[in-house]
Amino acid sequence: MKKAWKNILTTILFIGILIALLWILSVIFQPRNNTSAEGIQDEQANGILAEPENTIDAVILGDSETYCGYIPLELWRTYGITTYVCGTTQQKMYYTCDFLRKTFETQRPKVVFLETNAFFRDYGYAQIITNTLEDKLPIFRYHDRWKTIQTQDLIDDVEYTNIERDKGYHYYTKADPADTNGYMQENSGKISIPKKNLRYIREIQKYCEENDARLVLISTPSTKNWNYKKHNSVEELAKELGVEYIDLNLQSDQVAIDWNTDSRDKGDHLNYNGAMKVTDYVGKYLKETELFEDKRENPDYADWNTQLEAFDQYKAEQQEQ
Amino acid sequence: MQLSTLFLGGRYDTMTSYFSIAFLVIFLPVCLILYSLLPQKLRKYFLLVASYGFFWLVSGKLVIYLLLTTLSIHYFGLWLDRIHRARNEAVKGVEKAERKEIKKRFLKQSRWVLAFAIVLHIGVLLTLKYSPFFTTNLNAVFTMLKLPLQLQVPSYLMPIGISFFTLQAVSYLIDVYRETIPADDNIFRLGLFMSFFPQIVEGPICRYDQTAQQLWEVKGIEYHNLSLGLQRVAFGLMKKLVIADRLNPLVKEVFANYADYEGGVIALASLCYTIQLYMDFSGTMDAVMGIGQIFGVSMPENFKRPFFSKTISEFWMRWHISLGAWFKDYIFYPVTMSKPMKKLTTAARKKLGNHFGPLLAGAVALFLVWLCNGLWHGAGWNYIFFGMYHFGFILLGNIAAPAVKWLHRKCHINPEWFGYRVFQIIRTGILVVIGEMFFRASTLQAGFAMLRQMVTNFRFATLNGDLLKQMGVDWKDMGIVLVTILIIFAISVWNEKGVIVREALAKKPVVVRWAVLYALILFIVIFGAYGAGYIPVDPIYANF
Numbered sequence: 036m037k038k039a040w041k042n043i044l045t046t047i048l049f050i051g052i053l054i055a056l057l058w059i060l061s062v063i064f065q066p067r068n069n070t071s072a073e074g075i076q077d078e079q080a081n082g083i084l085a086e087p088e089n090t091i092d093a094v095i096l097g098d099s100e101t102y103c104g105y106i107p108l109e110l111w112r113t114y115g116i117t118t119y120v121c122g123t124t125q126q127k128m129y130y131t132c133d134f135l136r137k138t139f140e141t142q143r144p145k146v147v148f149l150e151t152n153a154f155f156r157d158y159g160y161a162q163i164i165t166n167t168l169e170d171k172l173p174i175f176r177y178h179d180r181w182k183t184i185q186t187q188d189l190i191d192d193v194e195y196t197n198i199e200r201d202k203g204y205h206y207y208t209k210a211d212p213a214d215t216n217g218y219m220q221e222n223s224g225k226i227s228i229p230k231k232n233l234r235y236i237r238e239i240q241k242y243c244e245e246n247d248a249r250l251v252l253i254s255t256p257s258t259k260n261w262n263y264k265k266h267n268s269v270e271e272l273a274k275e276l277g278v279e280y281i282d283l284n285l286q287s288d289q290v291a292i293d294w295n296t297d298s299r300d301k302g303d304h305l306n307y308n309g310a311m312k313v314t315d316y317v318g319k320y321l322k323e324t325e326l327f328e329d330k331r332e333n334p335d336y337a338d339w340n341t342q343l344e345a346f347d348q349y350k351a352e353q354q355e356q
Numbered sequence: 357m358q359l360s361t362l363f364l365g366g367r368y369d370t371m372t373s374y375f376s377i378a379f380l381v382i383f384l385p386v387c388l389i390l391y392s393l394l395p396q397k398l399r400k401y402f403l404l405v406a407s408y409g410f411f412w413l414v415s416g417k418l419v420i421y422l423l424l425t426t427l428s429i430h431y432f433g434l435w436l437d438r439i440h441r442a443r444n445e446a447v448k449g450v451e452k453a454e455r456k457e458i459k460k461r462f463l464k465q466s467r468w469v470l471a472f473a474i475v476l477h478i479g480v481l482l483t484l485k486y487s488p489f490f491t492t493n494l495n496a497v498f499t500m501l502k503l504p505l506q507l508q509v510p511s512y513l514m515p516i517g518i519s520f521f522t523l524q525a526v527s528y529l530i531d532v533y534r535e536t537i538p539a540d541d542n543i544f545r546l547g548l549f550m551s552f553f554p555q556i557v558e559g560p561i562c563r564y565d566q567t568a569q570q571l572w573e574v575k576g577i578e579y580h581n582l583s584l585g586l587q588r589v590a591f592g593l594m595k596k597l598v599i600a601d602r603l604n605p606l607v608k609e610v611f612a613n614y615a616d617y618e619g620g621v622i623a624l625a626s627l628c629y630t631i632q633l634y635m636d637f638s639g640t641m642d643a644v645m646g647i648g649q650i651f652g653v654s655m656p657e658n659f660k661r662p663f664f665s666k667t668i669s670e671f672w673m674r675w676h677i678s679l680g681a682w683f684k685d686y687i688f689y690p691v692t693m694s695k696p697m698k699k700l701t702t703a704a705r706k707k708l709g710n711h712f713g714p715l716l717a718g719a720v721a722l723f724l725v726w727l728c729n730g731l732w733h734g735a736g737w738n739y740i741f742f743g744m745y746h747f748g749f750i751l752l753g754n755i756a757a758p759a760v761k762w763l764h765r766k767c768h769i770n771p772e773w774f775g776y777r778v779f780q781i782i783r784t785g786i787l788v789v790i791g792e793m794f795f796r797a798s799t800l801q802a803g804f805a806m807l808r809q810m811v812t813n814f815r816f817a818t819l820n821g822d823l824l825k826q827m828g829v830d831w832k833d834m835g836i837v838l839v840t841i842l843i844i845f846a847i848s849v850w851n852e853k854g855v856i857v858r859e860a861l862a863k864k865p866v867v868v869r870w871a872v873l874y875a876l877i878l879f880i881v882i883f884g885a886y887g888a889g890y891i892p893v894d895p896i897y898a899n900f
Contacts, residue, residue, distance in 0.1 A: 042579040049870065056874060057881065064882075076888050161378035169887075178882050179889065182832045 082199025097150025107202035115329030120203030128235035213302025258302030418515035437539035489735030560678035585650035592642025597884030605828025666780035691721035
């Protein structure tokens with residue numbers, strides 16, 4: 036018995052020292068800036084880390100539907116409202132939750148748009164464990180920095196300075212028409228949202244409530260990813276949570292997507308044309324909330340004008356090519 | 357809700373690798389905890405349930421193949437046993453001459469039963485694994501002969517590890533037939549022997565007398581076994597994550613687009629593939645052995661430092677040992693010891709002498725072994741060529757043995773001289789790398805095209821940082837792979853000298869022991885090819 040206790044204590048001590056070593060390595064390997072060269076992942080979405088504190092009015096969270104569908108600089112141009120798209124490819128709900136948590140560390144957005152496509156994306160607990168491990172001990176996420184790490188990293192503090200010009204939006208103009216056959220045909224059925232995701236959605240709602248932010252569920256137009264059954268499920272969930280739900284797939288009178296010209300990949304995602312229409316709707320919505328003042332003339336936000344100019348110049352260059 | 361969905365998000369294949377998070381962080385710890393909590397008498401049953409659970413998580417409803425195979429060999433085993441008992445009864449008190457006749461009659465009976473059982477089990481394997489290959493080739497023959505006939509190429513879902521557990525099943529039946537083991541009347545013990553989850557995906561191919569009883573008598577987890585077992589799993593993890601997975605982009609790129617690369621680069625990619633295959637498979641075996649050790653189960657080793665081999669023949673005695681031993685015991689010996697082959701040997705011995713005479717029958721058996729070995733790895737001409745390639749070198753080695761000895765004498769070469777042994781090791785290594793190149797090539801034609809490039813354009817002129825980048829790696833990747841190989845090489849040299857490093861380490865002071873273990877773990881954490889930017893590589897041998 037005495038030997039068994041000794042073995043247990045030895046094991047605990049061994050694991051304890053191991054965790055301490057991993058923690059020290061995590062501090063060393065943590066990227067010093069939010070650039071991919073420094074090892075940060077999802078550089079564009081993580082650009083929000085470098086935005087000056089408490090300057091973002093609204094954030095848009097979700098998968099690729101978000102960074103293809105919402106243009107923060109157009110919202111700035113028209114309404115002077117500051118938004119950021121924290122969208123990543125194939126985003127899972129646990130990662131969405133992480134982004135919101137990170138956002139609230141430095142920002143106080145009054146509106147949080149939660150794109151609904153990722154609600155239906157399932158994954159295993161193994162992925163959640165991996166993500167949690169990477170969050171708690173970032174060495175597991177940034178271990179590949181061994182290739183670039185320098186002695187200076189042992190001294191430097193973490194300082195995020197890389198402000199993303201497009202605020203998370205991915206510019207793309209090419210059109211690939213979509214087949215709209217059967218798209219949003221009325222149906223009373225439902226597709227169940229995985230329980231794991233429901234837990235994260237509730238957590239996101241809790242974060243929003245704690246930070247006085249309005250949570251809005253939003254479905255971006257997509258002939259490939261969206262249908263009436265998903266709409267029904269999200270609508271029911273929104274009612275249950277007591278949050279607003281906007282399904283832009285059913286707002287063709289206000290968001291008149293032309294599926295011949297407004298999709299980049301056969302209805303999977305929107306291109307710039309489609310994103311402009313969606314952004315216009317979102318802009319009007321945000322204005323109607325009367326939560327935001329127009330900051331275009333505010334010298335503290337002068338950088339946004341500079342970035343808008345750069346964005347326009349980039350667009351012009353792209354159109355020339 | 358399906359359990360697989362709960363754990364793996366509906367992706368059955370997520371846990372195929374023993375190094376996956378799903379296995380290492382969820383399945384294995386849950387198993388170990390439940391196993392420890394259960395009373396001793398239930399532990400073996402728990403292992404059986406866990407093994408079937410694992411199989412089901414990986415292969416879903418295809419678990420039925422494993423279940424039916426087990427039920428079938430249980431039945432056939434008992435049938436054979438009944439024949440043996442009936443024979444023993446029948447010969448009691450009978451004259452010697454008559455006894456021989458009776459035995460012959462019963463032998464014929466049991467031979468039929470065995471043949472039927474083997475045809476059944478190998479037939480299932482052939483149908484699932486090879487019928488698409490045979491049908492495709494048959495259609496090609498029809499086209500060549502301009503016959504207006506085309507068969508539909510079948511496509512089947514294959515359960516994980518079928519090539520492994522089928523051989524295990526056949527070995528059980530043959531051993532019962534040969535009366536080297538008694539038939540097992542306990543279906544659960546036989547079931548556990550067939551399904552033990554650490555070995556079901558990639559082997560080793562165990563014999564009934566090696567593991568069945570051990571598994572049935574498993575005891576509680578001991579600290580010593582847990583510690584040494586986990587160390588071995590970590591060592592396997594290093595091989596897999598730091599070397600095999602890191603080399604994967606390079607191997608994948610060059611083998612897919614070999615026409616774009618000069619011969620030297622193709623040779624480098626072939627070498628990298630051989631290293632990748634070894635690290636992947638032997639790393640997995642380390643994990644298998646390690647997990648087995650945690651449960652107190654010792655399985656036969658599958659690798660014995662193959663790259664120290666001086667001949668191809670020796671290489672195959674050190675690489676995938678359990679498969680080689682299976683072919684030796686169940687194909688090579690039965691063929692060479694068969695009546696026609698014995699006759700052939702006697703006749704050949706008279707004409708060709710004592711060295712070359714027995715080689716003839718041996719060559720026939722060897723040919724069959726290597727044909728089966730090639731086909732076992734996959735249904736493709738490149739696999740058959742791979743088998744014939746090794747058959748050719750082993751046969752050549754046997755034929756040329758007297759000539760080589762003569763040459764040694766004439767040239768005053770001491771075969772035990774260190775320099776000569778190094779030469780032999782390098783020569784064998786080169787032949788193995790070329791063989792593995794054909795093994796990995798998408799087709800046999802691709803393999804020959806790569807070999808042609810290697811021979812006619814053996815240059816490294818284009819090999820620079822940009823080219824490596826194009827191949828998905830950089831100098832730092834290659835550097836860390838080299839460092840890790842050197843570490844493994846040093847450990848292998850120790851092992852070759854008879855030192856078991858883990859046990860030697862266990863005798864050191866705790867500070868040294870823990871420092872080494874922390875170094876190993878942190879080395880894997882930092883230099884492992886995992887996470888964003890890396891695609892986890894499926895265990896290579898799980899596909900065979």
